Amino acid sequence: QSVLTQPPSVSGAPGQRVTISCTGSSSNIGAGYDVHWYQQLPGTAPKLLIYHNNNRPSGVPDRFSGSKSGTSASLAITGLQAEDEADYYCQSYDSSLSGSYVFGTGTKVTVL
Amino acid sequence: QLQLQESGPGLVKPSETLSLTCSVSGDSISSSSYYWGWIRQPPGKGLEWIANIYYSGTTYNNPSLKSRVTMSVDTSKNQFSLKLSSVTAADTAVYYCARSGYASSVDYWGQGTLVTVSS
Numbered sequence: 315q316s317v318l319t320q321p322p323s324v325s326g327a328p329g330q331r332v333t334i335s336c337t338g339s340s341s342n343i344g345a346g347y348d349v350h351w352y353q354q355l356p357g358t359a360p361k362l363l364i365y366h367n368n369n370r371p372s373g374v375p376d377r378f379s380g381s382k383s384g385t386s387a388s389l390a391i392t393g394l395q396a397e398d399e400a401d402y403y404c405q406s407y408d409s410s411l412s413g414s415y416v417f418g419t420g421t422k423v424t425v426l
Numbered sequence: 427q428l429q430l431q432e433s434g435p436g437l438v439k440p441s442e443t444l445s446l447t448c449s450v451s452g453d454s455i456s457s458s459s460y461y462w463g464w465i466r467q468p469p470g471k472g473l474e475w476i477a478n479i480y481y482s483g484t485t486y487n488n489p490s491l492k493s494r495v496t497m498s499v500d501t502s503k504n505q506f507s508l509k510l511s512s513v514t515a516a517d518t519a520v521y522y523c524a525r526s527g528y529a530s531s532v533d534y535w536g537q538g539t540l541v542t543v544s545s
Contacts, residue, residue, distance in 0.1 A: 347529060358537075417472060
C-alpha cells in the first residue's frame with residue numbers, strides 16, 4: 315500500500331557514491347510536503363537519517379544528503395562504507411489519505 | 427533521552443483484538459509539539475503507518491485499516507495504546523511505537539515488538 319516508490323536495491327563499492335530515488339505524486343511530495351529518510355539496520359528499528367528534505371540529525375555523518383524536486387526526492391550516500399549496508403525508506407505526508415503518513419517501498423543498499 | 431517501549435501479547439488469535447501499549451520516558455506525552463503513533467512492518471516487508479494520536483485524544487488513522495484501529499492516550503501514566511480488531515494473519519508484523527511532528531518525520535522509535543496472528 316506504499317504510495318512512494320523506491321528502487322528495490324542499489325549497490326556500490328566502498329568509497330563510491332550511490333543514490334536512492336523516491337517517487338511520489340501531487341498529493342504528497344508534489345504538494346510540497348517534506349520528505350524524510352530512515353536507515354534500518356538488520357533486526358533493528360528504523361533510525362531517522364534525513365529530515366525536512368535535506369537536514370541531518372545530530373550524529374548522522376555528512377556522507378548522507380537529501381534533495382527534493384517536484385514529485386520526487388533522493389538520498390545520496392557518498393564515500394560508501396560497509397556499515398551503510400542497510401534498508402532505506404523515504405517518508406512523507408499525503409493530503410489525500412485523511413492525514414496519512416506514507417512510506418516508500420524501501421531500498422536495500424549493498425556494499426560490494 | 428526520550429525512550430519508547432512497546433508491551434503486549436506476542437500472539438493473538440485470528441478474529442480477536444490486538445492490544446499494545448507504549449510507555450514513554452524522558453518526555454511528557456502531553457507535549458503540544460508532537461504526535462504519538464504506531465507503525466508496523468510485516469516480516470521481510472516495508473513500513474506501514476497505522477495511526478497517530480495527539481495528547482488531547484485527536485486521532486488520525488490509516489484509511490486502509492478502516493475502522494479496525496482505536497488509539498487512546500493516558501497522560502497520567504505517560505502511555506498510549508493501540509487496539510486493532512478482527513485481526514488476520516496479514517496483521518502479523520513487528521509493531522513500533524513512535525513520536526513524530528505534525529506531517530513531519532518520526533524522530534523517535536521504540537525497539538519494536540513482534541505480534542503473530544495464529545490459532
